[in-house]
Amino acid sequence: GAVVSQHPSRVICKSGTSVKIECRSLDFQATTMFWYRQFPKQSLMLMATSNEGSKATYEQGVEKDKFLINHASLTLSTLTVTSAHPEDSSFYICSATGTVGAGGYTFGSGTRLTVV
């Protein structure tokens, strides 16, 4: 089946530094990638949608200069949290759709970001 590999699974960084999270589709072409964040014991909140080769579309309230999304190829999308602060600590999950058939959403395994 379709697989999305997300790395790293966990990362701890110092406040003020930047962190890059990668999502790779291993066996299909991800034409669209969605990035979500999840606070403890809460639901997934959509941050942005990116289509390969285009600028990402951000949801209201999400700072595009803080959460940089790149989707330069059909198999790789990255989310960079710039100048991270403790309030950015969260669980980030990517989800891809593409050449996987109707209604196919494949999720990465998530990245636990802790900013200290």
Next chain:
Amino acid sequence: GNSVTQMEGPVTLSEEAFLTINCTYTATGYPSLFWYVQYPGEGLQLLLKATKADDKGSNKGFEATYRKETTSFHLEKGSVQVSDSAVYFCALSGDQAGTALIFGKGTTLSVSS
């Protein structure tokens, strides 16, 4: 806009009990409906889905029927196991290609032996 309303948790059951987690939705057009499961510290796994009215999705003993007349997609399992303890999310996607899933708030299920 589209939205998903899911019953509040947590749900605590004994092993072999019957499970129902209610999910209703608001959507324009003809959305697809999904149930995802999340185990502690992990990402989401697709449990089942239905793409049109009256479809029944089923997997691992779980099932849900797409009811357009009641705009519902309730999750059921006849006999839960301890290993079913997890968070369950109901979700919908719009009927246009490339739209994001919209999730309910999630329901935590705890099954004790």
